[in-house]
Amino acid sequence: MPNGEDILEALRCSIGLVSLIYVCRLYIKLSNFPPTILPSTARTQLIKQAVNDRYDSSHTTEDIMMVTNMIEINKDMINRVLLLSDFNQNIIKLDINHITMDVLNDLILFPFTNICINCTKSLTSYRYKLIHVIDCFKIIRAIAVTAECKTCSLIYNHSSWYSLKNRWRKINKSSLNSALKIFYLCDSFAFTYSAFFDYTCQLLHDQCPFQAFSRILIDRYNYERQNNNINLQPIPLAKLFQSHWLLYQIVCFEFMLGRTQIVNLPVSLNRNELNYHFECYSGWWYHLFTTFWSRHKSIPNIKCCPSDCSRCIIVDGHQKCRRLVCSFKNIVDTSIEEMTAIEIGCPYTPCRRIQSSNSVDAIYCRYHQPSILLSPSLNLQKADDMAAEFSVILLLC
Numbered sequence: 001m002p003n004g005e006d007i008l009e010a011l012r013c014s015i016g017l018v019s020l021i022y023v024c025r026l027y028i029k030l031s032n033f034p035p036t037i038l039p040s041t042a043r044t045q046l047i048k049q050a051v052n053d054r055y056d057s058s059h060t061t062e063d064i065m066m067v068t069n070m071i072e073i074n075k076d077m078i079n080r081v082l083l084l085s086d087f088n089q090n091i092i093k094l095d096i097n098h099i100t101m102d103v104l105n106d107l108i109l110f111p112f113t114n115i116c117i118n119c120t121k122s123l124t125s126y127r128y129k130l131i132h133v134i135d136c137f138k139i140i141r142a143i144a145v146t147a148e149c150k151t152c153s154l155i156y157n158h159s160s161w162y163s164l165k166n167r168w169r170k171i172n173k174s175s176l177n178s179a180l181k182i183f184y185l186c187d188s189f190a191f192t193y194s195a196f197f198d199y200t201c202q203l204l205h206d207q208c209p210f211q212a213f214s215r216i217l218i219d220r221y222n223y224e225r226q227n228n229n230i231n232l233q234p235i236p237l238a239k240l241f242q243s244h245w246l247l248y249q250i251v252c253f254e255f256m257l258g259r260t261q262i263v264n265l266p267v268s269l270n271r272n273e274l275n276y277h278f279e280c281y282s283g284w285w286y287h288l289f290t291t292f293w294s295r296h297k298s299i300p301n302i303k304c305c306p307s308d309c310s311r312c313i314i315v316d317g318h319q320k321c322r323r324l325v326c327s328f329k330n331i332v333d334t335s336i337e338e339m340t341a342i343e344i345g346c347p348y349t350p351c352r353r354i355q356s357s358n359s360v361d362a363i364y365c366r367y368h369q370p371s372i373l374l375s376p377s378l379n380l381q382k383a384d385d386m387a388a389e390f391s392v393i394l395l396l397c
């Protein structure tokens, strides 16, 4: 009996190496069908067609039969040499900078670029961090890789680049355009675009709150036994998911509505920093939104009826399906010339009652506590201004 190398050599000579590998994979895959469903002549025809289409060749039925017969006789050897089916059972470990990665199975989230956006120099000092990616069906182990431009003191990761010194983070279309469809900003978790999409659909169709969605994810991981030893709790997951989903949607929103090439994001996902970011940028988003929709008629190739487009105005409150808001009502918007003062109320979330103090009134926000209302302050004015800004006018077409 000829040895393995002779067989491979004979097969290679008959139809060429590249076609041979393709035929082997097709043959092994198709031989799972019982002959009653896929008789061997039909199988040979399928393989011939597929190989000739793919490599623009003109192998005859006899060529293919000769090769598939030899594969059948040496199935074990072919399987061992060519098939990759044993990869998911294999682990190949690589240690870099104290991080052990499984180069076969771990997702590796490389930075979206190799060169600095600012100075176009090559990035250096790569660092590795073990994180987990939240998907709809499973939690996936991944290695997040960051690289640095020493000259500009900028750090690049999978979805963004940032300056720790100046406390900013930026994202552009190419960093958003992840081939792996994963959104990673910082810390220990990333999310798949598919999980974002899933939530968006549930929000639009069922007004699904973040916490309910987090419970669905956790239940599913447990059911599928796919939690990868990560024990997530609904509330922390909801907070984490909420901040990532909101930032991702805002990036998409800015790219859709304006000519923006780069979107600013907060450098960390710390609660205060996030709130500050949303407060700082709400005016800009309001501007983008109203400008886009009020001029919808002038955008080329729109599908709506030109006479009805942008005619109807719907005034909405705080743009959330369900959220507790402060009970302070005495806030009005007087910025719309055609109308009198419109009562809009305070947009802030009421304070939580804390154990250490029972003086907190849980129906009012931190700016409208009865105790501070006695003395009007700058903060109070700020809350009223914010309320006016939040009274978003949705221009529907």
Ligand SMILES: [Zn+2]
Residues within 6 Å of the ligand: 116, 117, 118, 119, 120, 121, 149, 150, 151, 152, 153, 154
């Ligand atoms: Zn640079």
Ligand SMILES: [Zn+2]
Residues within 6 Å of the ligand: 326, 327, 328, 346, 347, 348, 364, 365, 366, 367, 368, 383
């Ligand atoms: Zn308030």
Ligand SMILES: [Zn+2]
Residues within 6 Å of the ligand: 296, 297, 302, 304, 309, 310, 397
């Ligand atoms: Zn329109």
